[in-house]
Amino acid sequence: MGDIFEERFRHYDDAGRAIIRKAYDIASEALKDDTRYNGAPFFEHPLGVAQIVEDEIGLQAECVAAVFLHEAVLRHPEVDIKSAGFSSDVYTMTEGLTKISSINPRDTRLEAENYKKLILQYSTDPRVTVIKIADRLEVMRNLEMFPKTSREKKVLETLLLYIPLAHQLGLYNIKSELETIYFRFADPEHYRLVTNKLKATEKDRQKLSEEFIEPLKKKLDLAGIKYKFKVRTKTPYSIYKKMQKQGVPFEGVYDVFAMRFIIDCDCDVKTEKELCWKVYSYVTEEYEPDTKRLRDWITNPKPNGYESLHITVKNKENAYVEVQIRTKRMDDMAENGHASHWSYKGIKREATMDSWLTSVRYILEHPGSVPKEDLPEQLSKDVFVYTPTGDLRVLPEGASILDFAYMIHSNLGNKCTGGKINGRVVSIKEKLKTGDIVEIMSGRNQKPSADWVNFVVTSKARSKIRQSLNEEEVKKAALGKELVDRRLKNAKLEFSDGLMAEMMKKLHYSTVTEFFAAVYDGNVDYNDIKSYITEHDAMVAQQIADAKAAGAAQNQESMKRWTAQNTGSTSDDILVINAKDLKGLEYHMARCCHPVFGDDVFGFVTRTSGITIHRMACPNAARLLESFPYRIQKVRWAETPSSGSFQTTLRITSAIESSVLNQIMEITSNFKASIRSFNVSENQRNGTYEILLKISVPSNMELDKVMSQIRLLKNVIKIARG
Numbered sequence: 001m002g003d004i005f006e007e008r009f010r011h012y013d014d015a016g017r018a019i020i021r022k023a024y025d026i027a028s029e030a031l032k033d034d035t036r037y038n039g040a041p042f043f044e045h046p047l048g049v050a051q052i053v054e055d056e057i058g059l060q061a062e063c064v065a066a067v068f069l070h071e072a073v074l075r076h077p078e079v080d081i082k083s084a085g086f087s088s089d090v091y092t093m094t095e096g097l098t099k100i101s102s103i104n105p106r107d108t109r110l111e112a113e114n115y116k117k118l119i120l121q122y123s124t125d126p127r128v129t130v131i132k133i134a135d136r137l138e139v140m141r142n143l144e145m146f147p148k149t150s151r152e153k154k155v156l157e158t159l160l161l162y163i164p165l166a167h168q169l170g171l172y173n174i175k176s177e178l179e180t181i182y183f184r185f186a187d188p189e190h191y192r193l194v195t196n197k198l199k200a201t202e203k204d205r206q207k208l209s210e211e212f213i214e215p216l217k218k219k220l221d222l223a224g225i226k227y228k229f230k231v232r233t234k235t236p237y238s239i240y241k242k243m244q245k246q247g248v249p250f251e252g253v254y255d256v257f258a259m260r261f262i263i264d265c266d267c268d269v270k271t272e273k274e275l276c277w278k279v280y281s282y283v284t285e286e287y288e289p290d291t292k293r294l295r296d297w298i299t300n301p302k303p304n305g306y307e308s309l310h311i312t313v314k315n316k317e318n319a320y321v322e323v324q325i326r327t328k329r330m331d332d333m334a335e336n337g338h339a340s341h342w343s344y345k346g347i348k349r350e351a352t353m354d355s356w357l358t359s360v361r362y363i364l365e366h367p368g369s370v371p372k373e374d375l376p377e378q379l380s381k382d383v384f385v386y387t388p389t390g391d392l393r394v395l396p397e398g399a400s401i402l403d404f405a406y407m408i409h410s411n412l413g414n415k416c417t418g419g420k421i422n423g424r425v426v427s428i429k430e431k432l433k434t435g436d437i438v439e440i441m442s443g444r445n446q447k448p449s450a451d452w453v454n455f456v457v458t459s460k461a462r463s464k465i466r467q468s469l470n471e472e473e474v475k476k477a478a479l480g481k482e483l484v485d486r487r488l489k490n491a492k493l494e495f496s497d498g499l500m501a502e503m504m505k506k507l508h509y510s511t512v513t514e515f516f517a518a519v520y521d522g523n524v525d526y527n528d529i530k531s532y533i534t535e536h537d538a539m540v541a542q543q544i545a546d547a548k549a550a551g552a553a554q555n556q557e558s559m560k561r562w563t564a565q566n567t568g569s570t571s572d573d574i575l576v577i578n579a580k581d582l583k584g585l586e587y588h589m590a591r592c593c594h595p596v597f598g599d600d601v602f603g604f605v606t607r608t609s610g611i612t613i614h615r616m617a618c619p620n621a622a623r624l625l626e627s628f629p630y631r632i633q634k635v636r637w638a639e640t641p642s643s644g645s646f647q648t649t650l651r652i653t654s655a656i657e658s659s660v661l662n663q664i665m666e667i668t669s670n671f672k673a674s675i676r677s678f679n680v681s682e683n684q685r686n687g688t689y690e691i692l693l694k695i696s697v698p699s700n701m702e703l704d705k706v707m708s709q710i711r712l713l714k715n716v717i718k719i720a721r722g
Contacts, residue, residue: 069081260324295308307326421438448469587612654715661680668695
């Protein structure tokens with residue numbers, strides 16, 4: 001441990017290192033036998049937090065000492081730190097951190113303002129708040145070691161508590177990193193899409209920045225302006241939020257990255273403004289500006305103190321670039337926030353430090369609403385509640401006690417008579433709020449009533465209520481199905497799901513239950529079913545014969561068309577691919593992600609199988625782009641899709657309701673898509689169907705139509721590409 005100490009904490013003077021050493025030794029001894037979830041020594045946690053406090057925020061030595069002492073007494077209350085002779089500030093911060101650790105997010109209803117109020121009650125030193133944010137950053141950096149349930153809670157707490165708090169306190173770099181980690185765990189599919197796009201376009205950005213600065217170098221040097229030129233890429237989460245807000249793809253976000261001029265000059269307001277505007281004039285002389293996108297935060301700084309000139313310009317290739325112009329002082333404030341002014345870097349800035357600590361205190365004492373732009377839209381509409389054992393459950397806004405009961409278990413919902421919210425007895429109609437602790441009460445003689453459907457909001461609750469109310473019809477349907485199955489087996493005929501869906505549509509039955517109940521009642525004749533099957537089988541047999549007859553000629557024509565489109569040289573080594581007759585050619589679609597015509601894709605040159613086409617959102621894309629950049633082939637689709645088709649897989653989670661299966665098949669048949677396989681399994685624990693649907697589609701546009709319509713079904717909970 002001694003070697004570790006000597007390597008770290010080298011920025012402090014001898015007195016500061018002595019304070020830290022004393023606390024370090026107490027904590028290392030107290031925690032020597034403790035381990036983390038992955039089996040590593042627990043002491044790694046306070047050590048990591050201490051380094052964030054030192055290197056990334058720049059707090060004093062007393063704050064680092066408080067980190068070590070807090071972890072020691074939190075896990076081992078018997079440890080005596082009072083006799084160690086630390087200053088009152090160290091003890092105050094240690095006590096405050098320990099009290100804050102006792103806060104259960106349920107007590108705050110996961111609201112940042114309530115959380116701040118509790119922090120204020122538990123500590124009189126505002127530095128405690130900043131240390132707590134550093135603690136959360138270390139946890140998020142090691143989130144993978146935690147169990148799934150614990151991980152989900154920490155991701156949610158970080159989104160609703162720590163990200164807004166870091167933003168409001170001016171800890172911008174920490175806020176950005178927390179957002180990125182949150183994004184990676186909360187929405188891995190879109191995280192992969194954005195990060196892989198960034199990797200794939202990295203060389204293009206580098207080339208663009210080099211070409212951009214070249215004509216400006218001479219002008220700036222002749223003017224005697226000392227500057228640093230940086231290229232700053234937005235965080236994946238910021239890019240994705242902009243994509244969602246503007247309704248555009250990755251390529252439609254103009255300010256994915258920005259060219260930044262950081263001017264080195266004296267901290268004189270007049271000099272700073274003059275130099276910034278001079279650089280602005282050089283940039284707009286060389287490149288065409290979009291004056292509508294000019295943001296002058298030098299003349300009128302933002303309320304949080306942000307100062308910079310922003311302008312969007314267009315280069316000779318008509319590419320739009322955001323340019324930021326600021327001084328070194330302004331950049332320091334923008335990058336590190338207020339905390340940048342009370343670091344220990346060679347100069348004691350006690351006055352500035354006190355000023356910033358006062359601002360932290362003011363923010364905590366005068367809570368305002370958390371900015372909506374800091375929360376994803378979907379999450380801001382959800383309600384997060386807990387079971388009495390502490391398990392987290394997420395329900396849609398407006399959910400009631402009854403919705404919660406059905407989420408736990410269908411039988412509990414059917415027998416629900418009411419519940420308790422935070423110990424208070426309420427009716428089944430009571431609406432839930434984020435942070436509530438919910439307990440369900442049930443009665444043996446309770447049965448669902450028709451009016452229940454009118455106030456529940458979850459699809460599972462509705463479907464289970466209707467299922468119970470229609471129990472008699474279900475019994476008749478079972479008898480009707482048994483009758484049909486027995487007779488079809490004797491006739492050696494198969495009534496597939498797809499064929500059943502077609503016949504139900506023709507006869508205007510919306511659910512399988514209604515259909516087979518009609519068979520039992522005699523409203524649908526078995527002989528009509530038998531005739532429908534035999535006619536369909538005859539038609540399919542004829543189609544197969546016709547397809548075989550035309551197959552050879554069609555394949556020959558497709559090969560000619562592909563060769564005409566894809567031979568010869570293309571600019572920038574781009575491989576142009578179409579959507580037809582891929583078999584036997586020089587490229588094929590990756591089985592790991594099943595690309596579809598129109599998807600964002602790239603080519604990977606294999607050693608033996610030609611070029612494999614992957615989606616940018618493929619789980620393997622990041623590894624291929626990073627490890628084998630020399631084998632990456634730029635790819636674009638032909639201008640228009642051909643008559644070919646692509647197979648892809650959809651994974652659908654829905655409430656257990658038989659009608660949803662028919663609705664999915666009906667939706668698929670309404671578009672240019674055909675079902676290749678349809679597998680359904682029941683998840684009794686969650687009360688859901690897990691559906692694996694393999695379909696063929698001509699393009700991702702048609703696939704999006706199918707997915708969007710299926711997503712709108714009231715019983716569908718989730719749909720994603722496999």
